[in-house]
Amino acid sequence: MSVLVLSNARLLQSEELVDVVVTDARVSAIVPAGTTIVEARRRIDLGGRIVAPGLWDEHLHFTQWTIQQSRLDLTATTSAADVLDKVRQGLGAFQGEFLSGYGFRDGTWPEPPTLAGLDAVTGAVPVVLISGDLHCAWMNTAAAGRLGAEPDEFGLVRESAWFEAGRALVQAAPPTLAQYRAAAQAAAARGVVGVVEFENEDNITDWPARAAQGVDSLRVEVAVWPQRMPKAIADGYRTGDVLDEQGLITMGRLKVVVDGSLNTRTALCWEPYPGLEHDLVHGCGVATVTPAHLRELLVQARDHGVQAAVHAIGDRANSEVIGVFGELGMPGTIEHAQLVDEADFARFAELDLVASIQPEHAMDDRDVADRHWAGRTGRAFAYGSLHRAGATLRLGSDAPVAPLDPWFAIAAATSRSRDGRDAWHPEQCLPLDVALASSMRGRLRPEVGDVADLVVLDADPFTVGPDELRRMPVAATLVGGRFTHDRLGAGADA
Structure with a gap:
C-alpha cells in the first residue's frame, strides 16, 4: 500500500x-x-x-498542437502581405518536404489571399499555411499537387477537402515521441490531468501505443470520427472503455462536424455573411453533414454504447443539432456553440446537452465576429447566457487554435478581455467558480x-x-x- x-x-x-x-x-x-x-x-x-x-482540456487536437510548435508562426499577421513576408523569411531556412505555417486569420484582412501571389513568392517549394481555426489552408500549386488538393483562385482549400489534405501533410512529417512527451509534460506543468482528443486520426490505436512508450503525463479520452466508427463498433468499443494497461486512455465519443468556422465564413448561420448575400449556396455558411445524416450517425452511436460530440458553430447549425438530439431523446455534447439563437439557450439544459466551449476563441475572434456577425454578437460566445439557462459547461482550448492552457480559458471566460482591451460583451462573463468547476469536471x-x-x-x-x-x-x-x-x-x- x-x-x-x-x-x-x-x-x-x-x-x-x-x-x-x-x-x-x-x-x-x-x-x-x-x-x-x-x-x-x-x-x-x-x-x-x-x-x-x-484540470481538463475538454477539446483539442493533440497532434496539431504538437506540430504547431515547429511551424512558421503566422499568429501576429494582419494581411496577406504580412503572411507573404513571413514566408519569404521562412524559405531561407527551409528544410524538409513542406514549408508549413500556422495561425493566419483572414476574416479581417483588407484584401484576400491569392494563389498567384503565393506561387510568385514560393516557386517550386511546397508551402501550406494553415488558418488559425484549422478549417482552411492557403497553399501553393506545388503543395496542392503533392497533397492531391484543389485550391480555389485564392489558394484556399476549405473544410472537408482541407481535412483530407491536412492528414496527408501530417503523415509526411509526423511528430516524434519526444515531441509528444514534451507537449504532454508542458500541459501537466499547467495543472492539466486530462484531455479530450478530437484529432482526426486512428486515436483508438495511436494513443495506447504512445502511452506505452512514455507519453504518460495525461489521461486522454479519444474520439472516433465517422469514417472509423464502423470498425470501432465491430471491435466492440464503447464510451468509457479503458484502452491501455495504465488506465490512462479511454474510449470517448463519436465526433461529427456539421458546419465550418467563423473566420473561414463557413459556420452555418440563419443570415448571410456580409458580401455573400447573393450567394445562394454558401452565403450563410456550409453544412458539412445534413440533419438526416447526423441522425443516422447518432442512432448508430447510441445503439452501440458510444456517446456523441457534435461540432456546431453557427446559429443554424446549433439549432439543427439541438433538434436532432431532441428528436432522439439522447444526451450529448455540442462542441463550440459559438452563435446560438436566443430560443435555443434553454434547450441545452432541457435536453441534457453539454456546451463544450473554448473561451479564448472569443478573444481571438471578437473583431471577426463584429465584422461578420454584426448585430448578433450579443449571443455570440454567449457563455453567460448558457450558464444562466442552466446548461452544463465544459471548457477547453481547441489547441492549437488556442494554447493548451486551461488558465487562459478561465481568464477569458471570466473577464471577456485580453491585451488591455475593454471587456467584450461583459454580460456574457462567467462567474469564477463556474469557470473553474467547468475546467475541473464539475467540482471545485x-x-x-x-x-x-x-x-x-x-x-x-x-x-x-x-x-x-x-x-x-x-x-x-x-x-x-x-x-x-x-x-x-x-x-x-x-
Whole structure:
C-alpha cells in the first residue's frame, strides 16, 4: 500500500488547513491539518497551498498542437502581405518536404489571399499555411499537387477537402515521441490531468501505443470520427472503455462536424455573411453533414454504447443539432456553440446537452465576429447566457487554435478581455467558480474516494486578477497520485 499525505493544504474557497491523504492512487481522507495518524510513505508540507481537482482540456487536437510548435508562426499577421513576408523569411531556412505555417486569420484582412501571389513568392517549394481555426489552408500549386488538393483562385482549400489534405501533410512529417512527451509534460506543468482528443486520426490505436512508450503525463479520452466508427463498433468499443494497461486512455465519443468556422465564413448561420448575400449556396455558411445524416450517425452511436460530440458553430447549425438530439431523446455534447439563437439557450439544459466551449476563441475572434456577425454578437460566445439557462459547461482550448492552457480559458471566460482591451460583451462573463468547476469536471474540491488527479496551486484563483489567472503558478500536478509535474521536490519519493 502506497500512502502520500499532502499536509497543511487549503481547498478552494476555504481558509481551513487540511491534510489530503492519497492511498493507492485515490483520495482516502481529507481531515483537519495535523490529525492524520496513518503511516505515510511521504508527507509533504504544502504550507497553505491550494489543492484542487486537476484540470481538463475538454477539446483539442493533440497532434496539431504538437506540430504547431515547429511551424512558421503566422499568429501576429494582419494581411496577406504580412503572411507573404513571413514566408519569404521562412524559405531561407527551409528544410524538409513542406514549408508549413500556422495561425493566419483572414476574416479581417483588407484584401484576400491569392494563389498567384503565393506561387510568385514560393516557386517550386511546397508551402501550406494553415488558418488559425484549422478549417482552411492557403497553399501553393506545388503543395496542392503533392497533397492531391484543389485550391480555389485564392489558394484556399476549405473544410472537408482541407481535412483530407491536412492528414496527408501530417503523415509526411509526423511528430516524434519526444515531441509528444514534451507537449504532454508542458500541459501537466499547467495543472492539466486530462484531455479530450478530437484529432482526426486512428486515436483508438495511436494513443495506447504512445502511452506505452512514455507519453504518460495525461489521461486522454479519444474520439472516433465517422469514417472509423464502423470498425470501432465491430471491435466492440464503447464510451468509457479503458484502452491501455495504465488506465490512462479511454474510449470517448463519436465526433461529427456539421458546419465550418467563423473566420473561414463557413459556420452555418440563419443570415448571410456580409458580401455573400447573393450567394445562394454558401452565403450563410456550409453544412458539412445534413440533419438526416447526423441522425443516422447518432442512432448508430447510441445503439452501440458510444456517446456523441457534435461540432456546431453557427446559429443554424446549433439549432439543427439541438433538434436532432431532441428528436432522439439522447444526451450529448455540442462542441463550440459559438452563435446560438436566443430560443435555443434553454434547450441545452432541457435536453441534457453539454456546451463544450473554448473561451479564448472569443478573444481571438471578437473583431471577426463584429465584422461578420454584426448585430448578433450579443449571443455570440454567449457563455453567460448558457450558464444562466442552466446548461452544463465544459471548457477547453481547441489547441492549437488556442494554447493548451486551461488558465487562459478561465481568464477569458471570466473577464471577456485580453491585451488591455475593454471587456467584450461583459454580460456574457462567467462567474469564477463556474469557470473553474467547468475546467475541473464539475467540482471545485476533491472528495474522498476520488481518483487522485490533483493540482497544487501557489496562488488562490479567487484573490488574483485576469492577467494573474493567465499566469497561475502551478506547484504540482498528480495523476492517480503520481506526480506528473513537481516543483515541490517531492515526486521522486512520493
